[in-house]
Amino acid sequence: MSLLQMEHVSHRYGSQRFLSRQTERTVLQDVSLTLEAGTCLGLLGQSGAGKSTLGRILLGLERPTAGRVLFEGQDIYRTTANDYRQDIQVVFQDSFAAVNPKMTAGQIIAEPLTNFTRLAPDALQHRLVTLIEQVGLTRADLAKYPNQFSGGQLQRICIARAIATNPKLIILDEAVSSLDMVNKALILALLGELKDKYDLSYLFITHDLQAAQALSDRFVILDQGQIVGEYPTRKAFADATDPHVLAIKNAMLATHPRYRTIRS
Amino acid sequence: MKPVLSVERLTVETIIDDNPLVRDVSFTLLAGQIVGLVGESGCGKTVTSLALLRLLDEKVIRQSGQIHLDETNLMTLSDRTLRRVRGGQIAFIMQNPMSAFTPVYTIGHQLIETIRTHDRCSKREAKDRALEALREVNLEEPDRILKAYPFELSGGMLQRVMIALAVCLRPHVLIADEPTTALDVYNQKLVLYYLEKVRATYGTAILLISHDLSVIAEMADQVLVMRHGEIVERADVFDLFDRPQHPYTQRLLAQHGIQAGGMNA
Numbered sequence: 001m002s003l004l005q006m007e008h009v010s011h012r013y014g015s016q017r018f019l020s021r022q023t024e025r026t027v028l029q030d031v032s033l034t035l036e037a038g039t040c041l042g043l044l045g046q047s048g049a050g051k052s053t054l055g056r057i058l059l060g061l062e063r064p065t066a067g068r069v070l071f072e073g074q075d076i077y078r079t080t081a082n083d084y085r086q087d088i089q090v091v092f093q094d095s096f097a098a099v100n101p102k103m104t105a106g107q108i109i110a111e112p113l114t115n116f117t118r119l120a121p122d123a124l125q126h127r128l129v130t131l132i133e134q135v136g137l138t139r140a141d142l143a144k145y146p147n148q149f150s151g152g153q154l155q156r157i158c159i160a161r162a163i164a165t166n167p168k169l170i171i172l173d174e175a176v177s178s179l180d181m182v183n184k185a186l187i188l189a190l191l192g193e194l195k196d197k198y199d200l201s202y203l204f205i206t207h208d209l210q211a212a213q214a215l216s217d218r219f220v221i222l223d224q225g226q227i228v229g230e231y232p233t234r235k236a237f238a239d240a241t242d243p244h245v246l247a248i249k250n251a252m253l254a255t256h257p258r259y260r261t262i263r264s
Numbered sequence: 265m266k267p268v269l270s271v272e273r274l275t276v277e278t279i280i281d282d283n284p285l286v287r288d289v290s291f292t293l294l295a296g297q298i299v300g301l302v303g304e305s306g307c308g309k310t311v312t313s314l315a316l317l318r319l320l321d322e323k324v325i326r327q328s329g330q331i332h333l334d335e336t337n338l339m340t341l342s343d344r345t346l347r348r349v350r351g352g353q354i355a356f357i358m359q360n361p362m363s364a365f366t367p368v369y370t371i372g373h374q375l376i377e378t379i380r381t382h383d384r385c386s387k388r389e390a391k392d393r394a395l396e397a398l399r400e401v402n403l404e405e406p407d408r409i410l411k412a413y414p415f416e417l418s419g420g421m422l423q424r425v426m427i428a429l430a431v432c433l434r435p436h437v438l439i440a441d442e443p444t445t446a447l448d449v450y451n452q453k454l455v456l457y458y459l460e461k462v463r464a465t466y467g468t469a470i471l472l473i474s475h476d477l478s479v480i481a482e483m484a485d486q487v488l489v490m491r492h493g494e495i496v497e498r499a500d501v502f503d504l505f506d507r508p509q510h511p512y513t514q515r516l517l518a519q520h521g522i523q524a525g526g527m528n529a
Binding site: 046047048177180181182185207208209247248250251252253254255256257258259260261262263 | 298304305418420448449450451452453456457460475476477478479481482483484501502505519520
């Protein structure tokens with residue numbers, strides 16, 4: 001049994017403008033995909049392709065207009081049990097918007113723990129120290145507020161929060177896209193390490209080809225709400241020559257002036 | 265060839281701190297040349313670009329050195345004359361297009377206002393020039409875009425509108441401060457492509473500020489590497505990538521390698 005299955009999921013957003021007729025927009029159309037435990041699925045596509053909507057549906061934040069989402073065989077929109085909420089966590093692009101500025105790092109990481117588990121105060125404190133050290137920060141950082149961290153450090157705190165409840169799946173929605181080169185490489189390395197250590201699965205939503213290739217085992221390309229390409233291995237993706245992959249590959253910039261294409 | 269912009273020993277400091285934000289920066293820009301300014305966040309790249317237009321608050325910032333645009337010395341100009349230079353002879357493209365436009369006016373209003381501030385012309389004429397500029401950056405339905413408010417356009421579209429706005433007055437110098445950082449990879453390349461088109465068509469000199477060495481590799485002729493407010497290395501772009509001299513440049517390139525490894529190197 002796959003960890004996660006999306007079956008023929010479609011989604012429409014309706015909008016009601018004042019004094020005008022209701023308009024509807026299809027953002028996902030008949031999307032089916034599976035995610036095996038312990039793997040990372042890279043979900044690529046341009047902005048507006050429906051990537052984030054797909055992530056929100058998996059998180060239970062958006063109920064699809066059609067289709068089913070099965071997590072460990074259970075339809076997440078049918079089951080009354082909320083267990084899956086603990087098992088699926090998320091890391092967003094904008095770390096500053098993803099935390100409450102009035103809470104310390106310790107309180108931020110503790111939130112899912114107090115929601116889903118019953119830990120004695122000292123056990124909780126112990127867990128927090130383990131978690132923050134796990135993501136490469138120190139015990140002293142637990143008392144700091146979000147504005148005392150850099151973007152890269154705050155993203156580490158968001159990752160610590162995401163792994164706090166020992167989830168099975170983490171949705172990384174452009175989790176490294178707003179970081180500079182150095183932090184991007186470091187966070188990708190951390191995510192890879194955590195994945196092996198805790199046998200995590202990732203759905204890695206990104207428009208960044210290099211980042212996707214660094215972490216993912218399988219790849220899916222979404223375009224205008226539909227899946228237009230599936231690549232079961234890294235090699236299949238690297239060798240692929242269909243127009244959707246080429247569009248992504250052509251958007252990459254040269255790494256050395258020798259390969260540049262814009263200036264001729 | 266005479267430089268369009270020449271900067272000599274530009275130093276910027278705050279009135280409360282003796283440690284300058286930018287120290288002794290000198291460089292020149294020739295017509296049709298792209299000079300890249302690289303460095304980590306906080307090294308003084310943006311302060312330098314703002315100082316070139318004297319946009320820093322003179323109540324708290326002291327600025328010394330020489331800035332010559334063509335024959336004019338920008339350091340001695342009055343505020344009034346300076347306003348004609350800004351946008352007219354030197355244009356600025358900022359990192360975040362979402363916050364560079366006024367949210368309460370349409371794109372058309374802002375384009376037409378800018379054109380008419382610098383050139384005496386009728387509204388109708390200004391509108392035609394705005395439409396032409398939008399067509400030049402291949403924006404579809406320019407009429408619709410003129411009527412749109414900034415929030416109705418995507419970041420990539422807005423950045424192209426900003427290029428259109430910057431070039432419709434045919435400036436001699438364009439300062440682009442991290443023009444692609446806020447965009448996704450598809451729009452990134454497109455925006456760079458239009459910057460190059462502007463350079464090739466009008467011979468505009470461009471100061472391209474970026475922390476992304478790929479952007480520099482694609483675009484620059486000359487590169488200035490900045491650290492703690494000082495230029496630590498300057499070189500031809502090919503030399504810089506093949507034979508970096510300063511240890512800091514070597515480190516930047518090595519970090520770049522971590523990310524770029526295996527793509528097309």
